[in-house]
Amino acid sequence: MSDKVKVTIDGITVEVDPGTTILNAARQIGGDIVPPAMCYYSKLEGSGGKCRTCIVKVSKGSEKDPRPMPKLVASCRTTVMDGMEVQNITSPEVLEARSGVVEMLLINHPLDCPVCDQAGECDLQNLGYEHGLQKTRYEFERRTFERIDIGDKIQLHMNRCILCYRCVFTADQITNKRVHGILNRGDHSEISTYIQTAVDNDFSGNVIDVCPVGALTDKTFRFKNRVWFTKPIDAHRDCPTCSGKVTLWYKGEDVLRVTARKDVYGEVEEFICNTCRFDKKKTADWVIEHPTHISDTSVISSNHYETMKPLPVIQDNPKLQLANKIELEKTTKF
Amino acid sequence: MARKLLLEHINVPGINTFDVYRQKGGYRAVEKALKMTPDEVVEEVKKSGLRGRGGAGFPTGMKWSFLAKPEGVPRYLVCNADESEPGTFKDRYLMTYIPHALIEGMIVSSFALGAKTSYIYVRGEMMPQIRILERAIAEAKNAGFLGKNILGSGYDLELYVQPGGGAYICGEETALLESLEGKRGNPRIKPPFPAIAGLYGCPTVVNNVESIAATVPIINDGGEEYAKIGIGRSTGTKLISASGNLVRPGVYEIELGLPVEEFIYSDEYCGGIANGKRLKATVAGGSSVPVLPANLTLKLANGDPRLMSYESLSEGGFATGTMMGSGGFIAFDEDQCIVRNTWNFARFYHHESCGQCSPCREGTGWMEKVLHRLEYGHGKMSDIDLLVDVSKKIEGNTICPLGDAAAWPVASAIRHFRDEFEWHVKEPVKCLDTNYGLANYANPIAKAEVTTEN
Numbered sequence: 001m002s003d004k005v006k007v008t009i010d011g012i013t014v015e016v017d018p019g020t021t022i023l024n025a026a027r028q029i030g031g032d033i034v035p036p037a038m039c040y041y042s043k044l045e046g047s048g049g050k051c052r053t054c055i056v057k058v059s060k061g062s063e064k065d066p067r068p069m070p071k072l073v074a075s076c077r078t079t080v081m082d083g084m085e086v087q088n089i090t091s092p093e094v095l096e097a098r099s100g101v102v103e104m105l106l107i108n109h110p111l112d113c114p115v116c117d118q119a120g121e122c123d124l125q126n127l128g129y130e131h132g133l134q135k136t137r138y139e140f141e142r143r144t145f146e147r148i149d150i151g152d153k154i155q156l157h158m159n160r161c162i163l164c165y166r167c168v169f170t171a172d173q174i175t176n177k178r179v180h181g182i183l184n185r186g187d188h189s190e191i192s193t194y195i196q197t198a199v200d201n202d203f204s205g206n207v208i209d210v211c212p213v214g215a216l217t218d219k220t221f222r223f224k225n226r227v228w229f230t231k232p233i234d235a236h237r238d239c240p241t242c243s244g245k246v247t248l249w250y251k252g253e254d255v256l257r258v259t260a261r262k263d264v265y266g267e268v269e270e271f272i273c274n275t276c277r278f279d280k281k282k283t284a285d286w287v288i289e290h291p292t293h294i295s296d297t298s299v300i301s302s303n304h305y306e307t308m309k310p311l312p313v314i315q316d317n318p319k320l321q322l323a324n325k326i327e328l329e330k331t332t333k334f
Numbered sequence: 335m336a337r338k339l340l341l342e343h344i345n346v347p348g349i350n351t352f353d354v355y356r357q358k359g360g361y362r363a364v365e366k367a368l369k370m371t372p373d374e375v376v377e378e379v380k381k382s383g384l385r386g387r388g389g390a391g392f393p394t395g396m397k398w399s400f401l402a403k404p405e406g407v408p409r410y411l412v413c414n415a416d417e418s419e420p421g422t423f424k425d426r427y428l429m430t431y432i433p434h435a436l437i438e439g440m441i442v443s444s445f446a447l448g449a450k451t452s453y454i455y456v457r458g459e460m461m462p463q464i465r466i467l468e469r470a471i472a473e474a475k476n477a478g479f480l481g482k483n484i485l486g487s488g489y490d491l492e493l494y495v496q497p498g499g500g501a502y503i504c505g506e507e508t509a510l511l512e513s514l515e516g517k518r519g520n521p522r523i524k525p526p527f528p529a530i531a532g533l534y535g536c537p538t539v540v541n542n543v544e545s546i547a548a549t550v551p552i553i554n555d556g557g558e559e560y561a562k563i564g565i566g567r568s569t570g571t572k573l574i575s576a577s578g579n580l581v582r583p584g585v586y587e588i589e590l591g592l593p594v595e596e597f598i599y600s601d602e603y604c605g606g607i608a609n610g611k612r613l614k615a616t617v618a619g620g621s622s623v624p625v626l627p628a629n630l631t632l633k634l635a636n637g638d639p640r641l642m643s644y645e646s647l648s649e650g651g652f653a654t655g656t657m658m659g660s661g662g663f664i665a666f667d668e669d670q671c672i673v674r675n676t677w678n679f680a681r682f683y684h685h686e687s688c689g690q691c692s693p694c695r696e697g698t699g700w701m702e703k704v705l706h707r708l709e710y711g712h713g714k715m716s717d718i719d720l721l722v723d724v725s726k727k728i729e730g731n732t733i734c735p736l737g738d739a740a741a742w743p744v745a746s747a748i749r750h751f752r753d754e755f756e757w758h759v760k761e762p763v764k765c766l767d768t769n770y771g772l773a774n775y776a777n778p779i780a781k782a783e784v785t786t787e788n
Contacts, residue, residue, distance in 0.1 A: 049691075071731075072730065077523045097727070101727070104696040104700075140700075140703045143699075163690075185501065185503075186686065186688065186695060186699070187699045189688075
């Protein structure tokens with residue numbers, strides 16, 4: 001008990017282990033006060049600090065040194081001190097700075113959501129929806145890159161990239177050899193492989209899952225369907241290289257896509273191998289568990305696939321059950 | 335004639351060779367320091383009040399005393415010779431003409447910090463200086479001032495010169511360390527500071543060339559003697575690289591506390607504005623510090639003369655002050671266009687941003703484009719407020735100070751020269767071939783205050 005430190009975020013106090021970052025302390029509280037994170041990834045060591053969307057105001061440094069911190073800090077890389085007081089959504093200054101960051105992220109983003117495979121599960125969409133401006137103030141041509149081919153499994157759209165470096169950390173820490181990285185500097189820096197080598201590794205597909213935007217997408221799922229028309233089902237198989245715990249994305253009877261299971265912050269629970277991700281696309285390959293829980297604020301949950309049994313309000317009322325008979329048969333198919 | 339400590343023998347022929355430098359009293363500081371204990375050397379530097387000459391002005395002695403000293407872990411001293419700030423060229427001058435001053439300072443400082451291996455990280459474009467330093471190191475090693483058991487004291491030091499890739503961002507100390515380790519030169523997130531975990535995760539001190547060279551006179555004459563020069567907390571002498579529309583631009587060693595007016599107009603220093611023109615504005619410490627109009631350059635807001643010192647230059651905060659920075663003094667005469675200059679600076683920061691933090695990566699390019707539009711007569715009145723807003727969104731929201739450095743020149747130019755920006759919008763054709771001129775920027779302060787506030 002004594003080795004825990006107390007931190008207050010937006011008026012809610014929580015006790016966490018020393019060395020926890022403000023962002024992780026906020027995640028222990030949960031809810032709206034969790035700062036958004038575009039580049040931080042709890043499974044990747046060294047990630048974070050770059051996108052600046054998670055900035056918060058430290059209005060009281062600690063019990064010993066109550067002075068506020070002079071600048072807004074990146075909550076993903078700032079560790080908590082005992083007695084620290086943090087303001088996130090209660091501080092207009094933070095919200096303004098965050099909307100400034102979102103504006104910066106969007107000025108060179110192509111906004112091609114209608115043709116982007118990430119649309120519907122894109123962190124930048126969510127962020128733009130919450131903090132973005134109605135109209136852009138940027139009146140110049142958006143930055144574009146020459147398209148490069150990084151292999152037959154992964155599609156790179158450099159124009160959409162926000163340079164979070166997550167895929168670089170993934171390749172460093174999950175695979176045994178990284179062949180891609182950041183080339184160039186400043187706003188012309190780009191994700192690329194050295195002299196256009198193909199990214200080919202048993203675990204290379206994980207860069208698709210960690211990408212917060214549509215810069216790295218699955219070539220086997222490319223233009224197959226919109227994310228919100230597919231239904232995610234948790235499944236597993238006995239895989240010799242990885243845990244084999246995945247989410248299958250169904251459209252009708254077909255598995256269109258296989259991804260790792262993601263938690264409430266969009267982070268994968270366990271990294272999966274390329275065989276599971278790209279080659280096992282038959283229901284027969286998998287042991288089906290249950291429908292994936294999708295937050296009801298997500299567009300993916302809009303067709304209520306998760307309702308295996310009738311809603312409570314319908315359960316009590318036989319008349320309603322009869323009226324919704326076709327709909328119920330459809331939703332209880334899986 | 336003011337006292338010169340670093341450039342005292344600059345005009346002696348052959349001072350770049352070991353023999354002449356030694357004849358003129360060089361390497362006395364090494365002999366003296368090796369007879370002291372390392373802590374005494376640190377104490378001497380602390381007493382001198384020497385402040386970092388690279389830009390931030392952090393007391394060097396204090397920085398040294400923060401260095402962690404765990405058992406069995408090597409410590410490093412790294413000299414930051416990645417001088418690439420527009421307007422600053424003092425370190426290059428020092429390294430070209432008296433390289434041994436830096437080598438001597440490196441030996442003294444490394445001894446004080448207990449570093450057995452030290453690096454001089456030189457910007458990649460300075461190939462001649464790298465050759466000069468390598469030759470100087472070889473000479474010093476030959477004479478027994480480097481290598482094993484220096485002067486029989488039992489202290490070993492290896493000194494290496496590492497050429498950089500020519501990136502401005504690698505002048506930021508943590509980016510420099512990343513680059514020195516052979517990685518991409520991206521600034522690290524602090525904490526931990528380099529004093530705890532720097533080069534290869536070991537405690538490291540990163541100092542500017544001039545700070546390290548300044549330890550030589552401090553050890554020779556004693557810290558207290560050094561502290562007598564200068565004014566207040568700005569002690570000692572400082573190299574100023576003066577450029578722009580001056581009669582005699584160049585590198586000058588000044589005693590801190592010299593009035594700015596004297597520096598610009600006296601014959602001992604810059605000798606006034608070239609071609610008989612009048613001063614319009616100055617950038618006092620390299621491109622990243624706020625630009626000031628002539629009246630605020632010479633006088634403080636309260637009418638007192640402004641001095642060349644850390645405190646006096648920053649007097650008045652960002653409203654009416656600027657900063658000492660790295661000592662890159664740029665003077666603009668009445669025919670220079672502030673909008674064009676601001677665009678030029680913004681272009682530099684756009685080019686040099688490392689691309690890690692989103693506000694700096696995207697914002698610097700945005701500011702450059704808007705300023706380009708203003709300069710070439712396609713601007714709108716709303717662009718001026720847009721620039722202020724974008725610069726505010728960048729400032730303070732980035733890992734390293736490059737974001738601030740990119741925001742300050744733009745914000746300050748608009749704060750002090752708003753009329754000129756507006757004129758560029760109102761006269762889109764005229765602004766292409768004429769400049770706004772001096773206007774009221776050299777008027778006495780009382781009047782200027784009224785105009786800067788509207």
